[in-house]
Amino acid sequence: MSRHPAATVFHTAAWARVLSETYGYLPSYFTALREDRLIAILPFMEVRSWLTGTRGISLPFTDECPPILPDGMPLDEVAPEVISRAGSRQWRTIEYRGHGRVMGHLLASSEYLTHELDLTPGEEALFSGYRSNVQRNIRKAEKSGISVVSDPTSGGVREFYRLNCLTRREYGLPPQPVRFFENLRTHLLGKGFGTLLLARHEGRAVAGAVFLHFAGKAVYKYGASDRRPQELRPNNLVFREGIRELCGKGVRALSFGGRTCTMKGCGSSSSPGGRPKRPCNTSSTTCRRSRTSPRRNAGRRFSGRARCRNSRCRSCG
Numbered sequence: 025m026s027r028h029p030a031a032t033v034f035h036t037a038a039w040a041r042v043l044s045e046t047y048g049y050l051p052s053y054f055t056a057l058r059e060d061r062l063i064a065i066l067p068f069m070e071v072r073s074w075l076t077g078t079r080g081i082s083l084p085f086t087d088e089c090p091p092i093l094p095d096g097m098p099l100d101e102v103a104p105e106v107i108s109r110a111g112s113r114q115w116r117t118i119e120y121r122g123h124g125r126v127m128g129h130l131l132a133s134s135e136y137l138t139h140e141l142d143l144t145p146g147e148e149a150l151f152s153g154y155r156s157n158v159q160r161n162i163r164k165a166e167k168s169g170i171s172v173v174s175d176p177t178s179g180g181v182r183e184f185y186r187l188n189c190l191t192r193r194e195y196g197l198p199p200q201p202v203r204f205f206e207n208l209r210t211h212l213l214g215k216g217f218g219t220l221l222l223a224r225h226e227g228r229a230v231a232g233a234v235f236l237h238f239a240g241k242a243v244y245k246y247g248a249s250d251r252r253p254q255e256l257r258p259n260n261l262v263f264r265e266g267i268r269e270l271c272g273k274g275v276r277a278l279s280f281g282g283r284t285c286t287m288k289g290c291g292s293s294s295s296p297g298g299r300p301k302r303p304c305n306t307s308s309t310t311c312r313r314s315r316t317s318p319r320r321n322a323g324r325r326f327s328g329r330a331r332c333r334n335s336r337c338r339s340c341g
Contacts, residue, residue, distance in 0.1 A: 033218075033238035034089045035067060038211040043069055043084060045211075046204045052080060052113070054106060056094075066091045066106065070113060077116040080106070087243060087281040088121050088138065139280040143242075147268040158260060165223075165261035170230075172223045172258075172265040176213040180220055181205050183229040187248035194251065212236060218245075219273075221266050223258035231258035235266055235278075242270050243279045 033039055040051050049069040056064035067089060068080045083089045091099055099120070110118055143150070151159070175183070185205050192199040212218040217238055223231040231249035235242050244266070249259055270278060 027239075028092050030090055030092050031239050032089065032241060033212070033236040033243065034083060034086045035065060035092060036217065036238060038215060038217055039083070039086075039236075040067065040069075041211045042204070042207045045207050046201065047071075047084070049084065052109065054102070054109070064091070064093050064097075064102070066093075066102065068106075068118075070115070078114055079117045079119065080110055080113070080115045081119045082121060086121060087245075087279070091120070141267075141278045141280070142276070143267065143271050143278055144276055147264075147271045150267060151264065161257035161260040162264050165257040168225070168256040170223050170225050170256055170258050170261050172221055172261055174219055174269065175222050176209060176218070176220050178206075178209065180222055181209045181213075183222055184220060184232040184234070184246075184248060187229060187232050187250060188246065190250055191248040208234070219266065219269055221262050221269070223249075223262045225253055225256060225258065230256070231262050233259075233262050233266055235270060237270065237273065237275050240274065240276045241279070242275045242277070243281060245281070 040053075043049050044051055049071055052068040052070050054064075054066040054068070055062060066082065068082045069084050071079045071081050071084060073079070082091075091102070093099065093102065106118060109115075141150070151162075154162075182202075185199075185202055188205075189199045208218065209220075213220055213234075218234060218236045221233050221235075222229045229250075230253045232247070233244065234246040236245050237243070247259070247262075267278065
C-alpha cells in the first residue's frame with residue numbers, strides 16, 4: 025500500500041487502531057487482492073450514535089481518505105458493494121472524504137480546500153521563500169529563548185494535551201479525550217508515523233504541533249498553544265523546526281489539511297515549491313430501504329442518493 029500514490033497515514037492499520045480503541049468504532053474495510061497483493065482499499069468506520077443513528081464514515085477525524093483503487097476504476101464501480109454492506113449493517117448514511125477522478129460521479133455535500141507544500145527544495149530554500157514578517161517572527165522566537173524539541177514521550181503528550189485543552193476552550197470546543205492522544209502516541213508517534221514538537225520557554229511548553237507522516241507524505245494534524253506568550257512567536261518556530269525535521273526524514277510533501285496555513289507564505293502557490301490549493305469533497309449517501317412489497321423483496325434493498333450536509337470543522341467526526 026505504501027507504494028500507491030494516494031496512500032496516506034489515514035489508510036494505515038495504525039490510524040484505524042487509534043480510532044477504534046479511543047471511540048469504540050468498528051472498522052469495516054473493503055479490500056481487493058490480486059496475486060496476494062493488496063490493490064484496493066476503501067476504509068470505513070461504523071459509527072453508532074443515538075442522535076444520528078449508525079453511519080459508515082471514511083474516516084472520522086480524518087481530513088481526507090480517498091479510496092485506493094486500481095488505475096482507471098472509479099468509485100462508482102465499487103459503490104454497490106459498499107451500499108450492500110450498509111444494508112446488512114443498517115447504516116443510515118455513507119460518507120466519503122476525498123478528491124479527484126477516483127470519486128467518480130458522486131456529488132459533493134461539502135467542499136473545502138487543502139493546502140500543500142512541496143518539501144523537496146529543502147528547508148533552507150523554503151525558509152528563504154517565506155514572507156519577511158514570517159522570517160522576522162522566527163528569528164524573534166529564537167532570540168527570545170524559545171527552544172523546540174521533539175518529545176513523543178508520555179510526558180510530552182501530556183504537555184501537548186494541556187495546550188490542546190487551552191486552544192479548544194478558546195474556540196468553544198470540547199477537547200478530545202486524553203486517551204486519543206495516548207493511543208496516537210502508542211500506534212503512530214511511537215512507531216515512526218508521526219512527530220510531536222513542543223516549543224518551550226523558561227522550561228514550560230507554550231506551543232506544539234503534531235505531524236503525521238507515511239510513504240513520503242505528511243499532514244499537519246494538530247496545533248495548540250498558550251496565548252499568553254504569543255508575542256514571542258513560538259508557533260512560527262514550531263513550524264520552521266517541523267519542516268526541518270520532515271525534510272530530514274525524507275518527506276516530500278506537507279499537507280495543511282482542510283484549512284489555510286497559519287504561516288503566511290508557507291502554503292501559498294507563490295512560495296518556492298508551493299503547490300496550488302487543491303479542492304477536496306465530502307460526499308454523503310443516504311441508504312434508504314426500498315418501498316417495494318415484501319413479497320417481491322424478501323430481504324432489504326438499499327439505494328443511494330446524495331444528501332446535502334453542512335461543512336464541518338476539520339477536527340470533527
